[in-house]
Amino acid sequence: MDLQETCVESNVVYDGCLLHVRRDEVRLPDGGTSVREYITHPGAVAVLALKDNGNLIMERQYRYAARGEFYELPAGKIDPGEDVLLTGQRELLEETGYVASEWVHLTSTRPCIGYSDERIEYFLARGLAQQQRCLDHGEFLEVFELPLGEAVDWIRQGKISDSKTIVGVLFLEKYLKDWQD
C-alpha cells in the first residue's frame, strides 16, 4: 500500500525569531489533495552525560511554551552546517560546563512527526571533566546530578515528563544493560 504524499505547492506562512512554519498543498495517495502545515527545524542534539559514579548531568529549566519547569537532558539546536558531535560537545559545555573524553552516538529520533521536521541525535558522553559553563543570553537553567536509576524512577512517577529526556534515559538504560554488545 503506497502511502506517500507529494508536494504540489509549498509556502512559508510564518517566519519568526524561533519558529518557521510552512503550509504545503499535497497530493494524497488516492489522487486527492490536502493541506499540511509544519515547523521547519534545524534539528537538535541531546546528551546523556554519565559520570563514573553513575550520575547523569541534568538540567532544571522553565519552558514557557509548556508553562512549567522541567527536568531535562542537556540539549540544543544544530547550527547551520555543524557536525552533530560538535553540537553535542558545544551544548554540553555551554549549558553545564562539562567536557567529555568519550562520545558514543546512541540513536536518532523524530520528536514531533505530526507537525515538525525536527530530528534529535542522542549521544552518550563519558569521561567527564568540569570546566566553565557559558549560557546563551536569555537562557536560565540549573544543573544537577541524578543517578540513572533515580531518573528511571522519576519517569515512572511522571516527575520527568519531557519526551526527549524519557527517550534518552530509557534508551540509555537498555543500552547499558542489554544493547552494548
Add this chain to the structure above:
Amino acid sequence: MDLQETCVESNVVYDGCLLHVRRDEVRLPDGGTSVREYITHPGAVAVLALKDNGNLIMERQYRYAARGEFYELPAGKIDPGEDVLLTGQRELLEETGYVASEWVHLTSTRPCIGYSDERIEYFLARGLAQQQRCLDHGEFLEVFELPLGEAVDWIRQGKISDSKTIVGVLFLEKYLKDWQD
C-alpha cells in the same frame, strides 16, 4: 533559583487549519524581556493496544512534515471537552477497528516543550476485539501487529524513530516487567 518566565503580551501570529502559533513577550527571571513563539495544541492520546498473544497493534503511516513513513502507535488529538479515555477509545476504533475491555492510564508526557504546549496521555488497552475501522477523510494508514519484544528491537535498530512510540513502548516494557505493582 527562580526560573519562571511570565507573560507580558500574547498574540496569535498564525492561525492555520492544523497549526496555531502564538508569539509572546515574556519577563525573564533577571527582569529582562524576550520573545517566545510556540504552537498551541489540544493535546493527544496514544494507545498501547496489547493482544493476549503479546502483539502490539501498530500503524504504518506517511508523515509529510518529516517526509517519510513511520511505525507508530495509534494516536490522535483530543476533541474539545473530550475525556482523554474517550479519545483513546475513539482513536483506536477509528484507526484500527479495535475495541478494548480493559484500559489503564500509563503516563502523561510533553513531546515538544521547546515550542509546543502539547501533552500526550498514554493508555494500555487490553481485552481487544476487532470491529470495523473508520478513517478520517484524507487519512491513510496501514495497521499491523508487532510483538512487544520486536518493537523494542526496532527501537534499538532505529527502525522505530517516532518519539511518541519509543516512549510508549519502552514505558510499557518497564510497566509489565517492573512497575506493575
